[in-house]
Amino acid sequence: MFIEETISGIATAPGEGGIGIIRMSGSLATKIANQIFSGVKGKKAVDVASRQVAYGNIIEPDSKEIVDEVLLLIMRGPKSYTREDVVEIHCHGGPIPMKRILELSLQYGARMAEPGEFTKRAFLNGRLDLSQAEAVIDIIRAKTDASLRMALGHLKGNLSEKIREMRHGVLTMIAHLEAAIDFPEEDIEVMTAQEVKGSVETLLKEMQELLATKETGRILREGLETVIIGKPNVGKSSLLNALLKEKRAIVTDIPGTTRDSIEEFVNIRGIPLKIVDTAGIRETADLVERLGVEKAREFVATADLILLLLDASMELSTEDREVLTMLANKEAIVIVNKSDLPVKLEMDEVYTYVSNKKVLKVSVTEGIGLEDLEKSIVDLVYSGKVEQKEGAFVTNLRQSTLLEQAKEHLEASLLTIDQDMPSDCIVVDLRDAWDKLGEISGDTVGEDIIHEIFTQFCIGK
Template sequence: MIQEDTISAVTTAPGNAAIGIVRISGADALQIADQMFFAASGKKLETYPSHTMVYGFVRDREGRDIDEVLTVYMKAPRSYTAEDVIEIQCHGGMQSIRQILALTYYYGARPAEPGEFTKRAFLNGRIDLVQAESVMDIINSKSAAALKIAVQQQEGFLSKKLKEVRRKLRDVIVHLEAVIDYPEEDIEDVTYYEVKNSISGAAKEVAVLLEGAHTGKILKEGLRTAIIGRPNVGKSSLLNTLLKEDRALVSEYEGTTRDVIEEQLVIGGVPVLLADTAGIHDTKDFVEKLGVERSRAFLDKAELILVVLDGTQPLTSDDETILAAIKGKNAVFVVNKTDLAESIITKTLAERFAPENVIEISAKTKEGIDRLESWLKEYVYGSSRQSDEEIYIQNERQINLLRQAADSLKDAVEAAENRLPYDCLTIDVDRALTLMGEITGETVRDEIINEIFARFCVGK
């Protein structure tokens, strides 16, 4: 599905830099390059082996040198787009890049649309839609773990698994259609039994993928976490300890933090959007009261709550108000100030909440911080999902489609259990097959493809 027109764009970030790259892709890429690039050797680009870096100059229409460059010709289909591709590496000054790009337009290329190079790679069959979407995930990765997952998706980990499941479902449909066309009453029991087992097996594999979606989204977007507690329990000290810097003001006086302080960091390999909130309690101070209101509002947005409590004091009415406010939310209870005295509230908290969610620390001496980080890592990954072979889906579009496919497979299993007509089973299985095909791009509509690539940056 090689495109007829030729496109070009700057593929490096805007602004002055050491190097700038202009990419040309399409049937006329070599012809366009030959009119503006002149190798120092005097040879034409096509005389060099594909993927060879060639030294020379880009010259304007009057034959004047614009820049000293390195140019590489990547012959189709061994290129990013599976088309003929030329990449010109020039100095990173804006004037040089602009003039070289303008020359590509003059000699016949048109400006590339956002994501069009990757879109062509998809349309030309070099990559599937999962691999295409992973390109932006690689660019936007917030942690080493998120980058690793994105690279795995680009290498086809998820695509391979989905193709395996789709193959099994196609076999189910073929089986059912064969029985419909050639009915035999004596194989009916066997048919329902085999079909149910096959669909259940596929449903379990889909369920495993969905289990990893929570982890994938956190690693991609960051775990939105709020540190809450009444004044002077050590919330800001905990923030500073996790950040390994004095970001928040720490004082022995109450009400020091009067607003929400947000920071991004990586804890135990997990990207975290961490917010230190104003101490939640009753106050008549107008500014502090606004901070408390913002803290309460932030609780609704946070996925995880770090409830900080003073382990040297009994639970107060303000503590109880906070504990009531987080009812039903994901929370870990951090008992602070263990360097001053043995905690007198840990046992009480462990009885009211899960004991594994109560962690004693000293924000001052950093004792227990490693246990908090381990807890956080297990919260994100789960206790049994940390191998290199695990697949974590990060993309919301893919997650939604997979959830719908799971619902269809559930309906198909129930239909087999209730011995509904084979046509009913086929409809549900075929829907799941189509939905998973939309993830990889095998059954996706053109408008969805256009919408996906429109989110990419120009040059990618």
């Protein structure tokens, strides 16, 4: 696909750094670089071989003023990220040199790149499909090694290949049914309705297995929304510090030390936890603390996982009973803290509230039981299965919604077959499923969806 305009943008993060990169893509990229770059011994950009680096200066052509000392890298299409000519100018990472070089590239023929436009061109030019393009932003935003591994697998094509196989299976069924419709007199091998039914049922099983990864995929991509709750002085802040392995929250023996919520990302064996330490839940006359308690209740309502702390050295209190009742219909782990002290907590009563929840005995200050807590979190995320090191995951709402819709169309085709309806009716359902799968890969997606996806990217990517 030929795109006439040449785009330019700063590809490195805003602020100061050792290196800043201005990236151009398009048919004029090398020509623009040729006008503003002067290499050692007069070498020009057009003389630089593809995938080689040249040292020199960016020169303001009219005044001949040196803007910055740079390295120039040219990657000529189609062997580039966008399959177009791509030029990268590596300069010093201050905002002024980057801004001036960007302005020169715009002055001599480029236009400012839109967010995600480099990756969008890679998609439009056939280098990436849509699920691979989405993996690019997942790589940039990855919080843990597991998140990165999943995103890299998708960039490599793990999900794309799975969707492609499903589409091929549906298309094969369509082709056989249409051949029987169009050439009834010809001696063509066709699939009977029952054979199509068997193929659809097999495909539905594969879809369900892929859909089963959506919660794990979402968590690895976005993080597990986790809230620590309990009455004051039960060890919530100590637990946050222990998981972070640093003293992030203030810990004292004075109840009510934490009056507002503290949010941090914690890496638990590759799983990103977006963890919130909340104010202790209790009745209080202190306005600030009361607002913190109300906020804690709000976090409980929306969290993916609740870590409820109880104090093993104290009898169950009114506050404890209140927070225990908040766990109904919620994913939660009950942590009985201070288990190294003489036990006064009535565990039988605790189990009446949380008979279906995981209950762990720990001592946060002594580091006892924290490994069991980490393992419980991992088991929860992977549904007790062996962790998947790589493979296809459904990672966002767009993918899961389209896969669900494709599944519904396949289920409709089974109903059509069972009702002994004509083959062309079966084909309608199968083709709808094929189209929905194509939207995941981008083969049948509309321009509005493409625009929405790429606007999530930063400029320069």
